[in-house]
Amino acid sequence: MSDDKRACVIGAGFGGLALAIRLQTAGVATTLIEARDGPGGRVAHTQRDSLVFDSGPMAIVRPDLFRELWEIGRREMDGDVELLPVEPICRFNWPDGTHFDFSADGTALRREIARFDPADIAGFDALSAHGDAIGHECGAFFADRVPGLLYALREAPALARHRAWLPLHDTVSRFIRHPGLRAALTVHALLVGGNPLTTRLIAPPLLEAASGWWPRGGINRLAAAMARQFERLGGEIRLHDPVTSIQTIGTRASEVVALSGWRGHFDVIASNADIVHTYRDLLRGSPRGPQMARRLARKRFSPALFVVHFGIDGSWPGIPHHMVLFGPRYESLLGDIFDRGVLPADLLIFLNHPSVTDSSLAPEGRSVFQAVVPVAHLGKLAVDWEQIGPMLEQRVLNEIERRLIPDLADRTISRSHDGPRDFALDFNAHFGSAFSVEPVPTQSGWLAPRDRDDVIGNLYFVGAAVQPGGGLAGIVEGAKVTAARMLEELAR
Numbered sequence: 001m002s003d004d005k006r007a008c009v010i011g012a013g014f015g016g017l018a019l020a021i022r023l024q025t026a027g028v029a030t031t032l033i034e035a036r037d038g039p040g041g042r043v044a045h046t047q048r049d050s051l052v053f054d055s056g057p058m059a060i061v062r063p064d065l066f067r068e069l070w071e072i073g074r075r076e077m078d079g080d081v082e083l084l085p086v087e088p089i090c091r092f093n094w095p096d097g098t099h100f101d102f103s104a105d106g107t108a109l110r111r112e113i114a115r116f117d118p119a120d121i122a123g124f125d126a127l128s129a130h131g132d133a134i135g136h137e138c139g140a141f142f143a144d145r146v147p148g149l150l151y152a153l154r155e156a157p158a159l160a161r162h163r164a165w166l167p168l169h170d171t172v173s174r175f176i177r178h179p180g181l182r183a184a185l186t187v188h189a190l191l192v193g194g195n196p197l198t199t200r201l202i203a204p205p206l207l208e209a210a211s212g213w214w215p216r217g218g219i220n221r222l223a224a225a226m227a228r229q230f231e232r233l234g235g236e237i238r239l240h241d242p243v244t245s246i247q248t249i250g251t252r253a254s255e256v257v258a259l260s261g262w263r264g265h266f267d268v269i270a271s272n273a274d275i276v277h278t279y280r281d282l283l284r285g286s287p288r289g290p291q292m293a294r295r296l297a298r299k300r301f302s303p304a305l306f307v308v309h310f311g312i313d314g315s316w317p318g319i320p321h322h323m324v325l326f327g328p329r330y331e332s333l334l335g336d337i338f339d340r341g342v343l344p345a346d347l348l349i350f351l352n353h354p355s356v357t358d359s360s361l362a363p364e365g366r367s368v369f370q371a372v373v374p375v376a377h378l379g380k381l382a383v384d385w386e387q388i389g390p391m392l393e394q395r396v397l398n399e400i401e402r403r404l405i406p407d408l409a410d411r412t413i414s415r416s417h418d419g420p421r422d423f424a425l426d427f428n429a430h431f432g433s434a435f436s437v438e439p440v441p442t443q444s445g446w447l448a449p450r451d452r453d454d455v456i457g458n459l460y461f462v463g464a465a466v467q468p469g470g471g472l473a474g475i476v477e478g479a480k481v482t483a484a485r486m487l488e489e490l491a492r
Contacts, residue, residue, distance in 0.1 A: 005490045008033065008256045008264060010243050010282070011272030013041025015462035015475040017226040019270055021069045022483035024235040028490060031264060032227075032235060033256065035242035040223030041272065042427055048414045051311040051368050052361040055418075056219025057191065058322040058352045059086045059212035062473040069226065069476075073233050080225035084357050086212035091323045092184040093403065100184055101320075104211045117178040127175040127185075169196045169331075183330045190374050191350065192470035193302030193435025195338045197331060200441055214321065214357050219472075238262065243273070246459070248286040253459045268486050270460040275436060275449060277428035278461070288455050299443055301377055302435040302470070303337050304420035306389075308371040308396045312411040316367050319404060321357045325349040338438075341380025343388070347399055349373055366413070371396050377431035378420050385421040393417040436465035444469070451482045460486055 005028045009020045012034035020032040038044065043056035060066065063083055070077040088101040088108075100116065103109045113121050166174070169186050176182050186196035188206045215222040227237060241262060246269060247255035253269045271278040276296050283289025327333060327346035336344045350372040355362040362368050373396060375381060393415065401408035420432030430436070437443050444467075451466040453459040462482045464470035469478075 005029065006264075006266045007031070007268045007270070007486065007490075008266040009270045009272060009462075010246075010256065010278070011035075011041060011463075012039040012223075012227065012237065012239075013272045013463060013475075014043070014223065014226070014472055015464075015479050016041070016270070016272030017223060017230065018069055018476045018479035019272070019462045019483050019486075020235055021226065021230050021233065022072065022480065023486065024230060024233040025072045026483070026487050028268075028487070030230075030235045031238065031266075032230065033238040033241060033243055033258060035240070037240045038220075038224070039227040039237070039239075040220050042423075043219050043223055045218050045220040046309075048416075049311060050363050051366065051414055052218060053309040053311070053368055053370070053414075053416075054218030054220055054354060054361070055307070055309075055370075056223075057472060058350070058354075059089070059214050060219070060222070060472060061089075061212055062476075063213050065473055065476045065480075066222065066226075068480075070229060073229060075229065075232075077225070080228060081222055082216040083213040084216055086214050086321045086357055088320055089212040089322065090184075090188075090206065091320045092180070092187075092326065093323055094180065094326050095328055095403070098180065100180065102184065102206055113181065116181050120176050120178055120181055123175040123177065124181075127172060130171070130175065167196070167198050167200055168194070179330075180326075183326060184324070187324055187326075187330075187348070190303070190348075192439070192474065193433070193437075193464065194439045194470075195334055197334055198338075198441075199439045200444065212322070214354060216358055217360055218354065218358070243282060245285060246271075246278075246282045248283070248288070248456060251455055251457060253456050267490060268458045268460065270462055270482065270486065272461075272463050274428045274430055275461055275463070275465040276430035281428070283456075286456070288453065292453075296437070296449070297430070300438040300440055301379065301431050301433040302438040303374045304377040304381075304423060304429075304432040305434040306373040306375050306392055306396075306417065306419050308373075308393050308415065308417045309369070310371070310397065310412055310416075311362065311366060311368045311414040312405070312408065313366055313413060314411055315365060316353065316405065317356060319351075319353045319356065321353055323351040323353070325351055325399065325403060337374050337376050341376040343375060343381060343383065343392070347373055347396065349396060349399065351400065351404075369400075371400065375420065377433045378424060379431040381420075385419045389417055389419045389421075392419075435470035436463070439469050451478065452485060458489065 007023045007028045007030045009016045009032045020030050023030045045054045067077045088103045090102045092100045110121050172185050189196045241258045241260045245257045257263045279289045280293035336342045352370040355368045423429040424432040448467045451461050462479050468474040
């Protein structure tokens with residue numbers, strides 16, 4: 001790549017970081033500009049009372065995708081990041097005290113399945129084989145790289161043979177009999193913005209997690225290490241300087257302007273910011289911006305998240321790194337979140353306990369937790385979150401106290417929460433959505449928003465809104481595809 005090619009990546013979330021590293025490694029002078037005072041986007045950390053609270057996901061399930069970002073620059077990730085194994089990958093718990101551990105140990109996993117229904121051991125093996133087969137034979141159909149309708153028609157026999165049109169929950173139910181196991185194998189679709197009852201993921205997200213890993217110090221330390229790797233390669237990072245506009249000349253994006261008054265001219269521009277915010281606000285001076293913002297606003301958006309961080313006295317080795325606390329309902333609760341837009345009386349809680357894996361997050365004798373509750377986004381649930389937030393925080397803590405930590409209230413030394421309104425204000429997230437466009441069939445695969453604008457030919461996108469969608473692995477994998485497209489354009 002010639003030295004005079006310049007690229008700008010807006011937003012230092014994991015998609016923006018991964019994209020910037022790849023562009024810089026290829027010889028493109030890349031500037032990464034971020035509104036906040038550190039890299040990581042929505043993944044950040046705070047420290048209170050000697051406790052470190054990480055706002056990232058439970059763990060990393062595809063460390064190979066991250067290692068590649070160092071290998072292409074001829075370095076080793078292990079020099080910057082220490083990965084700690086998470087085992088079990090997840091524990092599922094029901095109100096009656098029943099629990100199920102999803103383990104990377106195949107023998108232990110089958111023993112757990114047998115406790116629920118011995119017949120489901122064979123069903124689980126068949127489900128895993130089904131996921132492999134449909135990914136191998138039909139995977140391209142679900143990607144945004146399908147070269148047209150003719151290709152899609154050629155895929156039709158394989159799609160029909162594997163019943164690839166079925167929603168995730170229906171697919172799992174073909175192979176798994178026990179309703180609890182069905183819920184356990186589908187619920188993590190919520191953490192990529194999908195409704196297990198409607199989204200058509202190729203394989204259950206949990207089956208893709210053959211192992212789980214935690215960066216020592218938190219997911220935020222992985223973001224910081226990626227930023228260091230980018231700068232070592234010669235890239236420029238501008239922090240704490242929100243982009244205010246993307247200037248265009250005709251059908252080309254030409255300039256990025258920031259709040260500080262900084263402006264830069266670039267050959268290609270990519271946005272890791274919220275896609276509606278990018279079109280509606282950053283491209284407001286271009287006819288394409290308002291047009292696409294109106295079109296995107298008509299789409300379905302994924303739910304929001306309500307997140308409670310709390311630290312307590314005491315060590316709790318019996319509570320694993322990651323749990324899902326199911327309530328008395330599953331399918332009807334999903335309807336409340338995705339369709340009816342109500343705040344139900346019962347809760348579904350993703351509970352993270354990272355200090356059980358990583359002692360650097362809390363002093364000896366103390367523990368940190370993160371409780372994540374999916375809730376309807378602001379477009380469906382228009383409540384006063386300043387009033388509702390403290391009440392919902394207490395409900396979440398009361399449920400955890402009732403089921404896991406009997407004297408939680410007396411042990412709590414620090415607590416805080418973030419809700420949909422915070423996501424909307426702090427990250428310009430449309431409706432406060434945690435994962436942008438919902439991956440329903442009409443908005444997934446080659447029907448999802450493109451990673452390259454159809455009119456402004458040198459404007460690209462990376463992140464949860466574009467394929468392959470939400471989740472760290474999907475976002476980082478998508479950045480690889482987007483980087484290849486941008487480099488192809490720059491090489492012309």
